[in-house]
Amino acid sequence: MAVLAASGALTVTFVTSGGRGTADAATELNQFVPIESVRPDAPPPKVGAKGAKGRFVVDCGTNGNGKFSPDNPVAQPGIKNGAEHVHDFVGNLAITANSSNADLDASGTTCRNGDKSSYFWPVVRIDKSVRSSADTRRALAATTPTVVCPSVRDRLPAVPMGAWNSVRAGLRSLDLATAWANDRMAASKGRIDARANESLLASLRTRRARLIRALSDSIAAAGGGRTAGMVSLVECDVDYDGMHAAMRHTAAEVKAKLAATPQVQCPAVRDKLPAVPAQALDEVNRNLADLDRQLSEANERLVTSRGQGGPDFVANAVLGPLKAKRVAVLDRIATAIARRGDRPQGLEALAPCTVSGQNSGGPNSDAPKALPDPQGPNLELPNNTGGIVRPAAVLIEYRGNATSKVVPMPKFLRALTGDAKPTSRGPANARAAWTCSGFADRLSDRYPICPAGSKVQRVHDFPGCWDGKNIDSANHRSHVAFADKTTGACPANFVAIPQLRVTISYAIPRDVQVRGQYALDSFPEEDHNPFSDHDDFVNVNAARTMQRIAACINTGRVCGGR
Secondary structure, three states: OEEEOOOOOEEEOOOOOOOOOHHHHHHHHHHEEEHHHOOOOOOOOOOOOOOEEEEEEEOOOOOOOOOEEOOOOOOOOOOOOOOOOOEEEEEEOOOOOOOOHHHHHHOOEOOOOOOOOEEEEEOEEEOOOOOOOHHHHHHHHOOOOEEEOOOOHHHOOOOEHHHHHHHHHHHHHHHHHHHHHHHHHHHHOOOOOHHHHHHHHHHHHHHHHHHHHHHHHHHHHHHHOOOOOHHHHOOOEEEOOHHHHHOOOOHHHHOOEOOOOOOEEOOOOHHHOOOEOHHHHHHHHHHHHHHHHHHHHHHHHHHHOOOOOOOOHHHHHHHHHHHHHHHHHHHHHHHHHHOOOOOOOOHHHHOOOEEOOOOOOOOOOOOOOOOOOOEOOOOEEOOEOOEEEOOOEEEEEEEEEOOOOOOOOOOOOEEEEEOOOHHHHOOOOOOOOEEEOOOOOOOEOOEEEOOOOOOEEEEEEOOOEEOOOOOOOOOOOOOEEOOOOOOOOOOOOOEEOOEEEEEEEEOOOHHHHHOOOEEEOOOOOOOOOHHHOEEEEEOOOOHHHHHHHHHHHHOOOEEEOO
């Protein structure tokens, strides 16, 4: 776990690498606490006469279909396996790190009321093996951290001829900004400096925001229209993935690969296109959207058909039809461009796709390096080992505000709560989330040991205030805010929205709790720090459904459940 020393420097104290046993019990058990020893939290603000005290409940199941993934489409869009740990997903069936809003809107869902929103959080595992925390310290000593950034090339629309040179120059500048950041990260080999990391990322964020805005402006000025969603690609992160290579793997970790939920990987097309004549822009962009939709449908098919057919099922039922569709769309793109210019050559080579773990081709200079796929029947990653504990229950509820009525959330709003990296980025955004059933007023930043008959719980409260304009922001946080803890009021220039709470319950045997043998999946540098717990959300509720949610809350009712 990371603690903040009085000097302000970050001191890193590591717990064990997944397994918890008698060898290091004194140290490991410091990460666990009997829930009876946790002080009750301050009571929430009372709902005033102008407030909204209703509640809307959504049933999206407990991930019974087994949609697991190390993607984080909110905090790390465009980065495959970017979380370096496995998430439970409920709700939206198609979502991956590369999903567009249109893809999400076309998806199926596990939610009984048709809510297509995506809700996801790190899995919990039970690992009874004994391993020394020295493995983690040794791995860190050999690791040079890097920055990892979403690829912008892969998400650009068709580039008009008039913007071609400026867009190429802007992309080169993005590459140079990443190289600049990595040059500075080299000084942090073998150590974690959260203050330096956050300072560097803030500087890089400013550079990338300016460059990405300029790209969008150039495309719009040349007749290509305003690009949507580019702000989501601004934020980069610090990556300690090199620690994986130095970790000692258990026998379970070296079993044959099995992707968490296999994903279809297709070669990038956008960065392979030439400058597009103005008359062909709309047609090319429609076809690029078709490619996105086809990929999303294929990934949803992998989720809904899991376990069906024989060894050739995916090739025959998913990849084969997808290739045929892509051949047709790529031909339409080439034909549209050829009507007003030279026909692009070789696009047909981009039609074949593969499944997770295979090389799909088309690497880009600004695309992050491939991170490892989960392995074996327990979907393990280095340092994230043991059997996944499936939730006994997941309660999703939208709640009100103590001082004002709520307005509907905008569709495609992104939000997150907690921080997956309090060690490497500082604890400012981390939130205590752990408790036991029957002790809802006691949230801890340590793993709870619950009394007999009580379930281990994680309570994730999302921000309940919105800036009224944006569905995302450069750091994925500043467009939303938490209400004041004392008054319940939103900050100035923010409005109250339905405040999302996700409560996840686990039936973990009490002897496992007492022995410290369960833990959260985490980034390698966090080493299962319970304070790194987090939860992410994309609102894909239909506008009418979100209006019903707000009306229910504002009239003080309890609604939903189906």
